[in-house]
Amino acid sequence: KENWTPLDYIEQYIDKDLMKMIADCSNATSLSRSGAPLNASTDEIYHFFGACILMSCVPYPAIRMYWSKTTKLPAITEKFTRDRFFRLRRSLKVLIDDDVPEDLRVCDKFWKVRPFLNRILKGCKSQARPQCVSIDEQMIPFTGACPWRQYLPMKPNPVGMKNFVCATADGIVLDFDIYQGADALLEQVEQPGDLGLGGLVIDRLSQTLHPNTNIYCDRFFTSIQVMEHMMKKQMHVTGTVMKNRVNAAVQKLPTDKTMKKDGRGTSAQVTTEDGKICVVKWYDNKPVLMMSSVHAREPEDNCQRWNKKLKQYVTISRPNIIREFNSKMGGVDLADRMMSYYRMSGRTKKWTLRMLMHFTDLALSNSWLLYRKDLTVCEDDPVVLFQGKKRPVKAVPHVSFRRRANAHLPEMVNMKNAARCRAKGCSGKTRVQCVTCKVFLCLQGDRNCYTAFHT
Incomplete structure (x- = not known):
């Protein structure tokens, strides 16, 4: 802005x-x-x-x-x-x-702070709605007396109030609802049917989303009933799913023992008769069961995974549904991490x-x-938040300029702190600069970004 x-x-x-x-x-x-x-x-x-x-x-x-x-x-x-x-x-x-x-x-257990929550919620709802969002649980850490204190042993802060959050992939909170029981959610959802608590949360937090939005969630929220209910609202859900919620699909998929024998990266899928819902099973360190109404196994790509026996990264095949889920699901966790810093x-x-x-x-x-x-968007450095200064980021030269037969010679720059390597995908620091391109690139025995950048 x-x-x-x-x-x-x-x-x-x-x-x-x-x-x-x-x-x-x-x-x-x-x-x-x-x-x-x-x-x-x-x-x-x-x-x-x-x-x-x-x-x-x-x-x-x-x-x-x-x-x-x-x-x-x-x-x-x-x-x-x-x-x-x-x-x-x-x-x-x-x-x-x-x-x-x-x-x-009686109907609102958090009435003592409701005006403050409504003002924060108003600011969250004023943000632009992207095409992909994630929905997950968030714990408000508190160990004292509270009417709706919860205990979730798998959370970093297991004791506190439970808050259901809808966030973008980059951690911006769009909507939230503090848990007060399923009865409170039933009053906010039209035609709840037999969705269960997870489905009620999905329906409640999707009320401000646009049609054709992709929703990513974990296995607490995912079920066939939720998928069908959200497709009626022209929204698509993708998430991990429990075995007992898709028994018919699990029987048609290979067993864990078979997939382990075939090795890491093995995958299989089944779909419903109308082809609208797909269940994918992928074997990494252990089997992962996914369900979606918008993604499937194809197209597959490759990813790097750590091998404990070889003590090095290995390349394995990865279904498309796994890649999309991993890139879009961490919004609520990112918001939690940002809040935990200070x-x-x-x-x-x-x-x-x-x-x-x-x-x-x-x-x-x-x-x-x-x-x-x-x-x-403005190509400014976010580190200078309160300094009032703007430091422009030098653009990377076009690939045609990099491959010309010019004198792309390296030089060591005497500087206090090493600069970030500008090669795509590299996060290393270096003091080696190209005299022609004027960009910093790694030039080491195990990582030669300098040569890769110019060829």
């Missing part, structure tokens, strides 16, 4: 109206409960969230250390005292409890505060990914 500052990206999710609402609700609640006015202004709420963001970037073992003589941060201590910070943290509210009717409290992890027993901090992290992650995506 032209002429946008980094703050403009954040204000898609967290704007001045939201900060003013938090200040007003916090003041009103504090006055009604304790009789002492909080007198929090909109700017002070901004400074509070800014301090929490800075604390996540410069983590200390205890929050009180930010006001210590030896470890204090002036950016925090100059805005408010330690006691004032803790009072704001303790009094933070996004609505006035007495204004919420009893029936809304998570607001102050200890608290209040699940409401934990939710506010988590979705602030989500808004910041989305803002950064959108900012970096726009800079990539």
